[in-house]
Amino acid sequence: MKxxxxxxxxxxxxxxxxxxxxxxxxLMTPLAELETMYLECRNDSMFxxxxxxxxxxxxxxxxxxxxxxxxxxYYGKGKIFLKxxxxxxxxxxxxxxxxxxxxxxxxxxxxxxxAETGAGQxxxxxATVCAKFGLQCVVxxxxxxxxxxxxxxxxxxxxxxxxxxxxxxxxTLKDATNEAIxxxxxxxxxxxYIIGSVVGPHPYPMLVRDFQSVIGMExxxxxxxxxxxxPDYIVACVGGGSNAMGMFYPFIEDSSVILIGVEAAGYGLxxxxxxxxxxxxxxxxFQGMRTYLxxxxxxxxxxxxxxxxxxxxxxxxxxxxxxxxSGRVLYRAVTDDEALNALKLLTIKEGILPALExxxxxxxxxxxxxxxxxxxxxxxxxxxRGDKDLATIIANEGMDE
Amino acid sequence: MKIREYIDSVNNSGTKVLTAFLTAGYxxxxxxxxxxxxxxxxxxxxxxxxxxxxxxxxxxxxIQHSSQVALANGITIRxxxxxxxxxxxxxxxxxxxxxxxxxxxxxxxxxxxxxxASAGYSGVIIPDLVVEEYNELFPDERIxxxxxxLCTPTSSAERxxxxxxxxxxxxxxxxxxxxTGIGKTHDxxxxxxxxxxxxxxxxxxxxxxxxxxxxxxxxxFAPFCDGVIVGSAIVRLLExxxxxxxxxxxxxxxxxxxxxxx
Numbered sequence: 001m002k003x004x005x006x007x008x009x010x011x012x013x014x015x016x017x018x019x020x021x022x023x024x025x026x027l028m029t030p031l032a033e034l035e036t037m038y039l040e041c042r043n044d045s046m047f048x049x050x051x052x053x054x055x056x057x058x059x060x061x062x063x064x065x066x067x068x069x070x071x072x073x074y075y076g077k078g079k080i081f082l083k084x085x086x087x088x089x090x091x092x093x094x095x096x097x098x099x100x101x102x103x104x105x106x107x108x109x110x111x112x113x114x115a116e117t118g119a120g121q122x123x124x125x126x127a128t129v130c131a132k133f134g135l136q137c138v139v140x141x142x143x144x145x146x147x148x149x150x151x152x153x154x155x156x157x158x159x160x161x162x163x164x165x166x167x168x169x170x171x172t173l174k175d176a177t178n179e180a181i182x183x184x185x186x187x188x189x190x191x192x193y194i195i196g197s198v199v200g201p202h203p204y205p206m207l208v209r210d211f212q213s214v215i216g217m218e219x220x221x222x223x224x225x226x227x228x229x230x231p232d233y234i235v236a237c238v239g240g241g242s243n244a245m246g247m248f249y250p251f252i253e254d255s256s257v258i259l260i261g262v263e264a265a266g267y268g269l270x271x272x273x274x275x276x277x278x279x280x281x282x283x284x285x286f287q288g289m290r291t292y293l294x295x296x297x298x299x300x301x302x303x304x305x306x307x308x309x310x311x312x313x314x315x316x317x318x319x320x321x322x323x324x325x326s327g328r329v330l331y332r333a334v335t336d337d338e339a340l341n342a343l344k345l346l347t348i349k350e351g352i353l354p355a356l357e358x359x360x361x362x363x364x365x366x367x368x369x370x371x372x373x374x375x376x377x378x379x380x381x382x383x384x385r386g387d388k389d390l391a392t393i394i395a396n397e398g399m400d401e
Numbered sequence: 402m403k404i405r406e407y408i409d410s411v412n413n414s415g416t417k418v419l420t421a422f423l424t425a426g427y428x429x430x431x432x433x434x435x436x437x438x439x440x441x442x443x444x445x446x447x448x449x450x451x452x453x454x455x456x457x458x459x460x461x462x463x464i465q466h467s468s469q470v471a472l473a474n475g476i477t478i479r480x481x482x483x484x485x486x487x488x489x490x491x492x493x494x495x496x497x498x499x500x501x502x503x504x505x506x507x508x509x510x511x512x513x514x515x516x517x518a519s520a521g522y523s524g525v526i527i528p529d530l531v532v533e534e535y536n537e538l539f540p541d542e543r544i545x546x547x548x549x550x551l552c553t554p555t556s557s558a559e560r561x562x563x564x565x566x567x568x569x570x571x572x573x574x575x576x577x578x579x580x581t582g583i584g585k586t587h588d589x590x591x592x593x594x595x596x597x598x599x600x601x602x603x604x605x606x607x608x609x610x611x612x613x614x615x616x617x618x619x620x621x622f623a624p625f626c627d628g629v630i631v632g633s634a635i636v637r638l639l640e641x642x643x644x645x646x647x648x649x650x651x652x653x654x655x656x657x658x659x660x661x662x663x
Contacts, residue, residue: 012533017537020533020537021531021534022502022530023529023531024458024459024528024529024551024553024575025550025551025552025553025555025560025564026553026575026579027555028531028533028555028556028560029555029557029560030555168462168465169455169456169469175456178456178457178458182458182459182461185459185579185580186578186579186580186583188555188578282507283506284506284507285501285503285506285529286456286503287456287458290537293503295503295507297507298477298478298504298507299454299504299505299506299508300454300455300472300504301455301503
């Protein structure tokens with residue numbers, strides 16, 4: 001029963017008017033090579049088997065879909081399930097994409113890997129797969145983020161990666177991404193750029209989505225087994241939007257399933273300290289893609305804020321822009337404080353410490369569960385674990401005895 | 402003046418075209434028009450004026466810095482248009498706007514090209530616009546100024562042909578894979594790949610930029626192009642040089658122009 005057939009992006013990499021390839025000419029040839037290789041691998045059972053085996057024996061997939069009994073009791077209705085990407089090797093869904101892309105890089109014969117990172121989760125995932133496959137790894141990271149994510153920096157260095165501090169612009173994720181693109185433009189012959197989210201020029205938003213959609217495919221089978229039917233709601237956080245896209249994509253043609261992406265409202269949507277791109281952004285062209293963008297009247301990109309470094313990004317994946325305009329996915333935003341409260345709630349109720357990013361999705365339950373009648377099945381994607389955020393939490397909360 | 406006609410006339414007089422790049426409103430908001438005038442008087446044939454952007458991903462540290470200072474100086478697209486109007490009163494030589502896609506999109510692409518043309522710009526260079534996305538920004542057939550596309554050492558023969566077909570004014574050949582301001586142009590492979598571009602750019606004149614900073618560089622590239630573009634080498638000197646009335650800049654430009662003639 002496919003009455004809502006969904007085929008995106010177009011052959012030239014557009015999701016409606018979004019996406020595309022807005023890059024320096026130097027990158028057009030490597031992007032075309034990457035696309036050709038990816039399309040070949042997508043239909044190659046050897047490639048898919050290799051990736052499947054890695055996920056099974058290295059990542060620890062499939063990750064569980066846990067029934068959140070105490071959380072369900074707390075809200076007094078519905079049935080809440082948690083997709084446990086926090087249990088992936090390295091502690092977040094980022095490894096799904098990093099493994100897929102390192103296999104592509106090997107087939108492309110690239111010797112050197114570069115990546116950008118905000119919170120450090122994608123950097124750690126990339127450094128991890130480079131260690132495993134013996135490739136040289138350089139991770140660009142804003143100086144501000146290096147300061148607030150010291151443990152992940154040390155972890156990347158232990159894994160053999162070189163972490164290059166980025167001192168341009170606002171010294172956060174967007175600047176790290178600029179610097180990674182500049183590196184790629186310069187070293188394009190031997191280097192593959194592992195982008196960490198469903199952003200950047202085509203084919204990245206497509207291939208990162210595809211590598212992440214293992215999340216949604218597993219979830220679909222698991223919920224059918226556990227509840228005997230499809231869910232009513234699926235909630236996931238959106239920064240660049242890779243965990244959400246990977247979760248939503250296998251459900252996109254199931255029109256009965258309401259999909260909700262949750263952005264970071266930071267200090268609040270009426271302040272200028274937030275990262276709610278889809279909620280408050282405007283049409284823009286940024287880092288290789290046409291996208292909603294947080295920018296000023298002059299088209300200068302805004303410095304954004306979120307308590308979670310992984311959501312601290314002024315653009316968003318072009319497919320999310322398309323899904324917002326089409327109305328298929330609803331986008332909402334929750335504040336730093338709401339996310340922190342959700343983090344504490346899930347930890348105390350279920351014994352699961354979620355990442356601050358994922359806590360945004362959990363926080364939305366406060367609103368969603370008020371609106372639901374009685375028996376809805378709700379799935380929340382716990383995209384990562386919160387150990388990395390302890391320093392941030394302590395800084396915000398103090399260490400109560 | 403139309404860019405192509407102007408390049409033809411300079412080339413017909415036996416010299417290559419020297420294009421200088423300045424970031425609008427850098428090093429200072431006031432005095433930029435006078436700086437542009439100095440650059441022309443020292444021997445530049447054309448002037449490329451950079452519209453500052455917060456995230457210039459094709460640029461190296463020197464032009465990134467100039468862009469940040471210009472933004473801190475409060476430079477907007479309107480200022481870039483006003484500069485052109487004022488410089489236009491001083492010279493007929495072509496002015497080219499260089500701007501990333503986003504500020505132009507935000508201003509309104511149609512408004513931008515109309516306003517830029519009436520302010521006196523003859524062309525626009527958008528470093529993050531490739532031939533595949535050209536129609537996304539410029540769906541109309543008639544555009545009141547030249548849209549100059551870039552080619553690079555990684556462009557295939559087929560792409561070079563598409564770029565040449567679509568580009569007007571000239572084709573901007575990026576000499577090396579990299580960002581602006583990198584000096585690694587001294588191996589033979591660079592000349593070879595510029596030569597490859599030259600072979601396939603047939604409709605347009607071709608100007609070479611990126612990594613050209615000295616008169617010697619101009620001499621090396623001259624046989625493979627119709628002119629050169631010099632950016633970072635000029636921008637790097639500006640902050641220091643403004644104290645001495647841009648003496649080093651004038652020396653640099655007149656030296657570069659001499660190499661264009663010989």
